Amino acid sequence: MVVVAVADVVAGPGVGFLPLVSLGPAFAGLVGGWRRTASIGVAALLLCVGLGLYDGLFEERRGFTAMASVAGVTGAGVVAAVMRSRREAELASVRSIAEVAQRVLLRPVPRSAGRLQAAVSYTSAVAAARIGGDLYEVVASPHGIRVIVGDVQGKGLAAVETAAVVLGAFREAAHDEPDLVGLGERLERSVARELEGERFVTAVLAEFGSEREVVFLNHGHPAPMVVRAEGGVDFLQPPSYALPLGLGVHGVEGPKPYRVDFAPGDQLLLYTDGVTEARDPQGSFYPLGDRAGLLKEPDAQRALETLRADLVRHAAGPLHDDAAMLLLRYHGHATGQCSPVE
Structure with a gap:
């Protein structure tokens, strides 16, 4: 004017x-x-x-x-x-x-669970959203520390609804089922009952008991990555691959549990395929194993945020799929004085 x-x-x-x-x-x-x-x-x-x-x-x-x-x-x-x-x-x-609703569905993972410390990072592919089709949870149960990381087929509200079904079933069954196989079967029944059509969920379950080892149950999910205290990196492949949750057919054998040593100083990273399938402008996948050195930060959450920032830089823009990461360590990892086995 x-x-x-x-x-x-x-x-x-x-x-x-x-x-x-x-x-x-x-x-x-x-x-x-x-x-x-x-x-x-x-x-x-x-x-x-x-x-x-x-x-x-x-x-x-x-x-x-x-x-x-x-x-x-x-x-x-x-x-x-x-x-x-x-x-x-x-x-x-x-x-x-x-x-x-987002806080109820994907509530904050406790920074401390028994002998373990945990950190989580979640990046939704949907603009302005904090959750999507990936899921995670850590539960301290009478049978040990139980963990799930999963990836729901599809995106949007339908994927969020499916994630809610899986997380609700896991939070209840983690306290009731005495072994990991029973927990997986319980999840399979819940997902099959609630989902329609050919929707499915890939997931990896982990259980930390009294020994210095972790038990895995893999339902068609990317293999967890363990970073050893001396710096070596292993991708913990299952002995045989199983169908994702929701695709289990009567008479088809489910996944077999497998045990892996997890000693003080080691780090375990559970993630979804949105991490390893993130591409740079030239079409190259994110080299997660080569970036394991970014997790050397003493604070677990800061270490995971450093890895996430590197992932976003690699993609050079918004991710095309949800990306969830869950990092687990023993207490005392930063000082090398890890807590004794309970």
Whole structure:
């Protein structure tokens, strides 16, 4: 409005920039509240009167037409500002509810679980979303520390719904089932009962008992990575591959549990395929094994965030799939004085 007024005064009465004053309340209606829009509209009308008198436009209809234009645009801007404010309030309410639902579904993993310390990183492929089709949980049960990391087929709300089914079944069964095979069978029944069609979930289950070892049950999921205390990296492949949860058919043998040594100083990384299948602009996959050295940070969460930042840099943009990572260590990893076996 100031620019229009200056231009009108400099150009003189014969040019007629007066109708452009209505741009003030028009833009105000796009970005401000209705009170601000109305006040700018009043200012625009006063400016319109001043410029109209300066230009001598009220001796003809042009001055009154310009004032009517400013008044009309101001009224429309006020209505638009009111409607936008209501939509923003509704969106804020929906986001608040969604954030609560997200915290319930993927609640924060405890930083300490028995002899272990844990850290988690989750990157959703859906813009502005905090959860998607990947899932994780750590449960301290009477049978040991039990962990799940999984990947639901598909994306969006349907994948979130499936993740909720799996996590709900795992949180209950982790306390009830005495062995990992029974826990896997319980999850299979729950998923088969709730899911329809050919939807499925890849998942890896892990159990940390009283010995310095970890037991795995792999339902078609990428092999966990263990970083040894001396710096070696192993991908813990199962003895035989099994179908994902939800595709189990009567009479088909399920996955076999397998045990792996997990000593103080070792680190275990469970992840989803959104990590290893992230591509750089040249189409190369993320070399997770080569990046294991990034986990040397004493604090587990900072170490995992360093790895996540490297993953995002490798992709050079938004990830095309959800990427979840769960890092597990013994307490005292940073000092080398790990807690004794309980």
